[in-house]
Amino acid sequence: MQRRSDPVFAGTGLANCQFLAAGIEACQAAGKVVTISLGGGAGAGAVFTSDAEAVTFAGTIWDLFLGGSSSTRPFGAAVLDGVDLDIEGGSPTGFASFVTEIRSLSAGASKPYYITAAPQCPYPDAYIGSAINAVGFDAVFVQFYNNYCGVSAYSDPNDWDFSTWDNWAKTVSPNPNVKVFIGAPAAEAAANSGSYVDAATLGAIAIATRAEYSSFGGIMLWDASQAYANDRYDMQIKNLITTAGGGTTTSTKTSTTSTKTTTTTTSTKTTTTTTKTTSTTSSSTVKTTSTTSTITSGSCAGVSAWVSTVAYVGGSEVTYNSDLWQSNQWSDDEVPGGVAGAWVNLGACSSLAAGTAKGVGVPATAATLTATVHATAAVSTAVKTVKASAVVAAETAHATFAVSAVESVKASPATAVETGEIKRGNSRAFKL
Structure with missing residues (x-):
């Protein structure tokens, strides 16, 4: 392992952040899911010129960060839990093939691997829209900000379009159990002017959306640093949503399989509530200690x-x-x-x-996909930012991903290192 003052592998431009391995594994031991995010808001993000290039890059990501092997793994022995695609520029070419190859490589693995995306709220998304229509994703963290359809337009049904994304989840997505998260800025400075709403407003939006749409997965916030500086905006949202629990739920499950020729999806839980004034989810359950x-x-x-x-x-x-x-x-x-x-x-x-207990069991308020740490695709040399992604999530217990998770927070953009095929990216810590 190299020193923090020597952050790249010898003879390469690939960042060596192996000192983060223990933090990542601590998050995973706490029931959190840690994934790597590709793309970002700056520049063209991850760009493929062909499906073949995308397949090759999927193999690189698999070997460097997921279940493969390499002598230059940026996070050392830590094995991340999947990939997030935050594609905000460039071309849609190759992303469906990239996801298909990741699914193929993870087939038969000893643990599940998750695929998520962060599309813009205008539907369909110009860059990742064709991929989420073609192959199964486990969740989409829709950016309801910096656009006419953001949370600040919630009161205008002609602009606010969560219903469109709900319809996509149920009728277009290859995974009918995909979860749709409301992405929102965690402070006024975190997004374009007019995009931010206060915690009480966002909490009310989340509660109403959870009650009306079974595809609702939770709240994603940009970003962790802004949320912490804004009087723990993340905890304000969480408290509002969990306090508003109640009602009943129904749920369904699907199994996940994948092969070299067929891509299928990791199942998540579909939850249905009965009224707009009462909402239901295991995320509203108060944590208890049980004698077993x-x-x-x-x-x-x-x-x-x-x-x-x-x-x-x-x-x-x-x-x-x-x-x-x-x-x-x-x-x-x-x-x-x-x-x-x-x-x-x-x-x-x-x-x-x-x-x-033996194995991994977590309270229903902090279930499977409850704290997704998104490390930069290029593995940021901004240690402070990446560390925030890995450590902040470990410090808080949150709600379930599959059933109305209540908050997710994205850490700030990091200065990425160009590493050949690994493009510039950002880091996002989702605290659910």
């Missing part, structure tokens, strides 16, 4: 009993009715052995005793 029973001998040693108020990621193990179960997808309210098929029975256990 744990197997101390046999095949179930060290495994906690299933708890209905805990959200489990794929691969988590629990005990239920004296059997050992393993989740095969994101799960928070699916009973082991239930019709949803979210759990696989691994066999009978022998004895029970008090203890702690």
Whole structure:
């Protein structure tokens, strides 16, 4: 590992930020998902001249940041959890092929990998629109600012177009369970004049949108530094949304598979609420500490009993009715052995005793995709900015991604290093 004063790998222009590995892994251990974001608002972002070039670049990203291998991994042994495409310039060429290749490379991996995007609110998006229509994305962080259709235009149904994105999610997206986040500026200085709304207004928008549209995923804020400086704008929004909880939910699940020739999508949870005045989501659940029973001998040693108020990621193990179960997808309210098929029975256990959970289980208020840390595609040399992306998210517990997550915060643009095919980018920390 190189010193922070020597931030590139010898003989290359590729930034060496391996000192961030521990912070990234701490976020992941806390149930957070850490992804890398490509593109950004400055310049043309990531640009491909052909599908073949995009496929090659996907392999580079896989080897440097995801489940592949390389002697020059910027974050060392830390394995990020997916890719975000924040494409705000250039050309739409190649991005569908890029996503398809990432899905193919991650097929059969020991953990899920997520694909997200940050389109502008005018529909369809000029740069990433064709890709999100062609291949399955897990979430879109729509930038409802710097445009006529932003949050400041919420009261005008001719401009505010979340309904259009909801319709896209349900009728156009290859993944019908994709979640749509409202992206908003975290302070007046974070966006163009007139784009910002105060916390009370944005909270009301989120609550109403959550109640009306089942595709609603939560709030994404640009950016972390602005939110912190603006009297913790992020926490204000979170508190407003979680306080407004209640009602009932219905949900569906889909499984994820992918092959070299077929791209399918990672499933997320679809939540439906019944009224505009009451909203429902596991994100409104107050965190509690539960006493659980744990197997101390046999095949179930060290495994906690299933708890209905805990959200489990794929691969988590629990005990239920004296059997050992393993989740095969994101799960928070699916009973082991239930019709949803979210759990696989691994066999009978022998004895029970008090203890702690084995595998990854987090409260329903901080479920699977709850804190996505987006590190710059070029791996920023602005250590302060990138570190904020990795560390800030680890310090706060937030709401579920799949069911009405309540806040996401983007860290400020970083000075990127040109590294061949890796383009200029930004870093965004999503705190949900």
